[in-house]
Amino acid sequence: MFGNLIALRRIIGPVVAAVCLFVCAVAQADGVRSDGVWSDGVRADGVRAAQVTVTIGNFVFSPASVTLHKGDSTIFVNGDDTVHSVQSDDGTFHSAGLDTGDKVSFTFDHPGTFTYHCGLHPFMQGKIVVE
Numbered sequence: 001m002f003g004n005l006i007a008l009r010r011i012i013g014p015v016v017a018a019v020c021l022f023v024c025a026v027a028q029a030d031g032v033r034s035d036g037v038w039s040d041g042v043r044a045d046g047v048r049a050a051q052v053t054v055t056i057g058n059f060v061f062s063p064a065s066v067t068l069h070k071g072d073s074t075i076f077v078n079g080d081d082t083v084h085s086v087q088s089d090d091g092t093f094h095s096a097g098l099d100t101g102d103k104v105s106f107t108f109d110h111p112g113t114f115t116y117h118c119g120l121h122p123f124m125q126g127k128i129v130v131e
Contacts, residue, residue, distance in 0.1 A: 049071045049072050049073065050068065050069070050072040050073070051073045051074075052066050052073070052075070053074075053075045054066065054074055054075070054076050054077070054126065055076075055077050055079050056076060056077065056078045056084050056098070057080050058080065059080065059124055060124060061076075061116075061124060064125070065129070066128055066129070067129045067130075067131065068108055068129070068130045068131070069131055070108065070109060070110065070111060071107065071108070072130070073106060073107040074105065074106055074108070075103055075104070076098070076106075077102075078098040078100055078102050079100070079101075080100065081100055082121075083097045083098065083120060084097070084098050084118045084120060084121065084124070086116055086118065086119075087116060087117060087119040088114050089115045089116060090114070090115075092114060097120070108128065108130040110130065111130045112130055113128070113129050114130070115127050
């Protein structure tokens with residue numbers, strides 16, 4: 001009896017492993033992330049995910065307001081001679097200090113309105129709307 005169980009275990013183990021590898025390979029080939037964005041940067045609706053650049057200069061975020069779609073990204077580039085940071089008002093995202101020329105990117109996977117400011121200069125403010 002135990003000999004049959006051991007033999008069965010030796011067969012089932014590799015079969016289960018092969019099925020798991022196959023399922024993982026198919027999921028990887030499809031390239032869909034759980035947020036609906038394809039690994040090649042195309043959203044589930046067939047549109048390439050956008051990257052919108054917000055420049056930091058003269059103590060202002062420019063543009064101060066951007067509208068994105070789910071899966072799009074915003075790249076913040078510090079063009080100022082002063083260190084700045086980017087912090088959402090609700091704590092959803094934040095950056096470390098950005099020196100001149102430094103960049104940071106955030107991808108928005110959920111709809112909503114996200115207001116943000118510079119953590120070092122709170123009077124600098126902006127808004128991201130994700131549809």
